[in-house]
Amino acid sequence: MLDKNRIRLMTKMAQYEKSLAPEDLKISSYYKKDYASMNTLITVIWITIGYALAAGLVVLCNVDALLKDLTMTKMFIIIAVAVGAYIILLVVYCVCASSFYKSKHNKAKQRVKMYYRDLSRLGKMYMKEKN
Amino acid sequence: MSTLLVWKEQLQKIYAKYSTYIMKALQFVLGLCVFGLINSNIGFMKAASSILCTVGLSVVCAFLPLVVMVIAATVLVLLHFYALSMPIALVSLVIFLIMYIFYFRFTPKKAWLVVLTPVAFALKVPFVIPVAFGLLGTPIWVLPAAFGTIAYYMIHFVKVSSSAYKGADAKSLVEGLMAFTKQSLNNKEMWVMVLAVSISILLVYAIRTRSIDHSWKIASAVGAVAAIVVGTAGNIAMNVHLSYVLLTVSGVAAMLAGLILEFLFFSVNYARTERMQFEDDEYYYYVKAVPKVGVSAPEVSVKHINERKEQADSQETVVIDSQDVKQAVEVKKRPPQKRRPAPKPRNQVRKVDHARAADEILLTRSLTRELGLENLEDELNK
Numbered sequence: 001m002l003d004k005n006r007i008r009l010m011t012k013m014a015q016y017e018k019s020l021a022p023e024d025l026k027i028s029s030y031y032k033k034d035y036a037s038m039n040t041l042i043t044v045i046w047i048t049i050g051y052a053l054a055a056g057l058v059v060l061c062n063v064d065a066l067l068k069d070l071t072m073t074k075m076f077i078i079i080a081v082a083v084g085a086y087i088i089l090l091v092v093y094c095v096c097a098s099s100f101y102k103s104k105h106n107k108a109k110q111r112v113k114m115y116y117r118d119l120s121r122l123g124k125m126y127m128k129e130k131n
Numbered sequence: 132m133s134t135l136l137v138w139k140e141q142l143q144k145i146y147a148k149y150s151t152y153i154m155k156a157l158q159f160v161l162g163l164c165v166f167g168l169i170n171s172n173i174g175f176m177k178a179a180s181s182i183l184c185t186v187g188l189s190v191v192c193a194f195l196p197l198v199v200m201v202i203a204a205t206v207l208v209l210l211h212f213y214a215l216s217m218p219i220a221l222v223s224l225v226i227f228l229i230m231y232i233f234y235f236r237f238t239p240k241k242a243w244l245v246v247l248t249p250v251a252f253a254l255k256v257p258f259v260i261p262v263a264f265g266l267l268g269t270p271i272w273v274l275p276a277a278f279g280t281i282a283y284y285m286i287h288f289v290k291v292s293s294s295a296y297k298g299a300d301a302k303s304l305v306e307g308l309m310a311f312t313k314q315s316l317n318n319k320e321m322w323v324m325v326l327a328v329s330i331s332i333l334l335v336y337a338i339r340t341r342s343i344d345h346s347w348k349i350a351s352a353v354g355a356v357a358a359i360v361v362g363t364a365g366n367i368a369m370n371v372h373l374s375y376v377l378l379t380v381s382g383v384a385a386m387l388a389g390l391i392l393e394f395l396f397f398s399v400n401y402a403r404t405e406r407m408q409f410e411d412d413e414y415y416y417y418v419k420a421v422p423k424v425g426v427s428a429p430e431v432s433v434k435h436i437n438e439r440k441e442q443a444d445s446q447e448t449v450v451i452d453s454q455d456v457k458q459a460v461e462v463k464k465r466p467p468q469k470r471r472p473a474p475k476p477r478n479q480v481r482k483v484d485h486a487r488a489a490d491e492i493l494l495t496r497s498l499t500r501e502l503g504l505e506n507l508e509d510e511l512n513k
Binding site for chain 1: 222225226228229232233236237308309312313316317
């Protein structure tokens with residue numbers, strides 16, 4: 001016999017399985033700290049590449065001004081500014097990425113927990129119907 | 132206003148019923164706008180700039196996630212740039228990569244926002260974007276708006292100065308690379324617009340999230356005015372040639388867009404605002420409750436009152452029984468007898484117009500009194 005509550009539950013679960021479940025199950029297979037650290041590390045690599053590209057564009061854009069009257073002191077100052085900017089950017093992005101991925105892990109874990117709870121509820125419903 | 136609310140309700144119902152088709156249609160229209168604008172402005176590669184390609188890409192992208200449209204638009208732009216000049220394509224690729232690395236890696240599902248900004252710029256209403264993003268989004272939406280502005284100005288710059296970069300050979304590759312990078316990144320107009328859009332989004336968001344009355348209207352107006360002011364200041368201070376007509380028209384369009392968005396997503400009745408104050412063991416609470424305006428769309432029900440008549444009319448020949456005719460004649464000859472009214476079925480619900488019935492009763496009573504019929508009725512009853 002058709003049970004409205006069971007159909008509702010199954011629809012909700014099927015919707016979740018179709019949309020977010022694959023990624024959530026993958027995320028929740030990691031510990032929170034591991035997941036956040038791994039993704040922050042990947043972010044560091046991407047930010048380094050991005051910064052190098054952006055710096056390359058800026059250098060290409062101002063190559064005349066940079067090479068004009070170039071001395072050792074000027075070069076050191078330019079390198080120091082570039083490294084300083086890189087470190088600031090890296091710290092900002094690492095902090096943001098860490099909190100972003102931690103919250104992402106939390107949300108995924110919560111959804112997976114709900115999904116398993118719904119799954120057990122569904123099992124109980126079937127058992128009840130059989131008895 | 133109530134008519135508009137009813138329309139809104141009906142629109143919501145239609146959307147709920149056909150949301151899949153409506154979303155696909157909207158995606159298709161957005162695809163047509165994006166690919167059409169790209170091909171009409173920088174259609175340097177003949178094969179990719181045909182109408183067939185525009186429509187085909189739009190159709191394909193309508194059935195795929197929106198992020199695919201962003202990727203397709205990026206690839207199309209790069210193809211056109213490559214057809215024009217290698218250095219331009221290289222620099223553009225680097226700029227798109229930077230955009231991906233710093234923002235889209237984190238929220239790929241919001242990547243389509245970056246597509247909307249160049250479309251708004253191309254339609255000459257750029258300030259609609261900061262108002263709409265500020266009203267519906269979060270401060271992080273500054274990034275897609277800024278990237279979209281940069282992408283638009285990059286395309287615009289290539290369109291304007293395409294002849295200068297045509298057919299660059301290997302020798303002039305580095306020179307072209309440097310020249311394009313310098314000119315595209317030192318575009319003052321672009322940075323003024325990036326600043327105007329960013330400041331406007333932040334202002335709109337900051338005001339919209341306050342608990343003041345008419346916060347959405349105030350936010351739209353302030354956002355539009357701020358964008359116009361920043362644009363004008365850029366014109367004066369940095370010697371940029373932004374059209375004042377464009378700025379004003381865009382600002383007015385932004386305010387109108389704000390009003391429409393408020394009507395669609397935040398229709399509340401400030402006249403019925405309630406303020407409450409209460410406390411528990413740990414906190415005092417000052418609550419402001421603003422009721423939503425809700426109008427239920429009237430449901431049209433068609434009642435067929437001539438159904439039976441039609442059935443009777445449809446019969447061409449009526450068979451009359453002679454016995455029935457005789458009985459009818461006898462009934463007519465008999466004196467009229469008082470008949471008990473047939474009992475009404477209990478479950479049948481009758482619709483009664485109470486106001487009309489009350490009027491009729493009052494009229495009957497007053498007439499009875501005036502004509503002195505009360506006594507007569509009593510006698511008849513006896």
